Amino acid sequence: MTTPAQLERLQEHCQRLRLFKSRERLEALLQDATAQEATYGDFLEGVLAEEVSAKTAKHVTMRTHLARFPFVKTLESFDVGYQPSLDQKQLQTLATCRFLEAGENVILLGPPGVGKTHLAVGLGLKAIQLGYRVLFTTAAALIATLSKAQSENRLEEKLKVYTVPRLLILDEIGYLPIDRHGANLFFQLVSRRYERGPVILTSNQSFANWGEVFGDRVIATAILDRLLHHGITVTIRGDSYRLKEKIKAGLLKGAEASA
Numbered sequence: 001m002t003t004p005a006q007l008e009r010l011q012e013h014c015q016r017l018r019l020f021k022s023r024e025r026l027e028a029l030l031q032d033a034t035a036q037e038a039t040y041g042d043f044l045e046g047v048l049a050e051e052v053s054a055k056t057a058k059h060v061t062m063r064t065h066l067a068r069f070p071f072v073k074t075l076e077s078f079d080v081g082y083q084p085s086l087d088q089k090q091l092q093t094l095a096t097c098r099f100l101e102a103g104e105n106v107i108l109l110g111p112p113g114v115g116k117t118h119l120a121v122g123l124g125l126k127a128i129q130l131g132y133r134v135l136f137t138t139a140a141a142l143i144a145t146l147s148k149a150q151s152e153n154r155l156e157e158k159l160k161v162y163t164v165p166r167l168l169i170l171d172e173i174g175y176l177p178i179d180r181h182g183a184n185l186f187f188q189l190v191s192r193r194y195e196r197g198p199v200i201l202t203s204n205q206s207f208a209n210w211g212e213v214f215g216d217r218v219i220a221t222a223i224l225d226r227l228l229h230h231g232i233t234v235t236i237r238g239d240s241y242r243l244k245e246k247i248k249a250g251l252l253k254g255a256e257a258s259a
Helices: 004-016 020-036 040-067 088-095 098-102 116-129 139-151 155-163 180-193 207-213 217-229 244-248
Strands: 105-109 134-138 167-173 199-203 231-235
Touching: 004 020, 020 040, 040 116, 040 134, 088 116, 088 231, 105 116, 105 217, 116 134, 116 167, 116 199, 134 139, 134 155, 139 155, 139 167, 139 180, 155 180, 180 217, 207 217, 217 231
Parallel strands: 105 199, 105 231, 134 167, 167 199
Antiparallel strands: none
């Protein structure tokens, strides 16, 4: 049996070693070990397992907050059955995050509402669970931030912010027009991350339309050249999740919902 004095000393040791979960749970774990007649090895394994689990959960929570996701939705919560055009095997492969180690970009293409952002966030969460640092931003917010930084002579500093994370998620390319100045800033970022850190992009525009999106076909070609050199394209052809109920009620046709 552990005496009160021993328990106090053990808790103090845990505090000094920053084993906060172990300190919190120590008395209960000791009681369980006594009741189950656990070996020293089993007891120690149980203590350390809880500590590792607690620290991992804390780090995941912190990295998820720092990623600046617009929402937290997992891949498991994605309704694959509603998007039959989506290659499930391809999605399962992406979920392993091997594309990160291979340095491959992921480009999610499809009309509005088909779940591109959900998939991007879900993949970002998978990367975070594996210990990677992730950052999410929309294309419009990225360009606005870089433009402001350039006007304040801090462009280099701000480019580093978007270059450091192992995975960068760029959402909503093509939803708003990008002028030539913005296209040049976007190109600088893509060039910085080229063969250094993967990017996940979502767009409602086919690659053939990116010349119009960026207002310059030469710049668009240069951007695509770097993105697709080591890139995986996922194309979704389906109806909007947001209008699912209206489609079911016959108020809208699928084609109208995706237009």
